[in-house]
Amino acid sequence: xxxxxxxxxxxxxxxxxxxxxxxxxxxxxxxxxxxxxxxxxxxxxxxxxxxxxxxxxxxxxxxxxxxx
Numbered sequence: 001x002x003x004x005x006x007x008x009x010x011x012x013x014x015x016x017x018x019x020x021x022x023x024x025x026x027x028x029x030x031x032x033x034x035x036x037x038x039x040x041x042x043x044x045x046x047x048x049x050x051x052x053x054x055x056x057x058x059x060x061x062x063x064x065x066x067x068x
Contacts, residue, residue: 003041012036013045 005013016034020027032039055061 003037005037005045009035009037013042017046 012035013031016031019034020030024030028039028043032042035042037045
């Protein structure tokens with residue numbers, strides 16, 4: 001079951017990832033506490049973020065066509 005994330009929770013998630021890097025002990029527990037989600041939820045959200053980035057970087061997402 002997927003959990004829903006508010007805009008505020010996504011922002012807190014981004015800030016927590018910046019604060020607690022890969023070398024931080026108990027990183028996922030700290031991120032989860034900062035966001036108000038479970039460790040499993042934040043790990044899954046991170047996995048989805050990584051997949052999205054891979055998809056974008058591989059050219060799977062077209063650039064928007066801005067009008068000048």
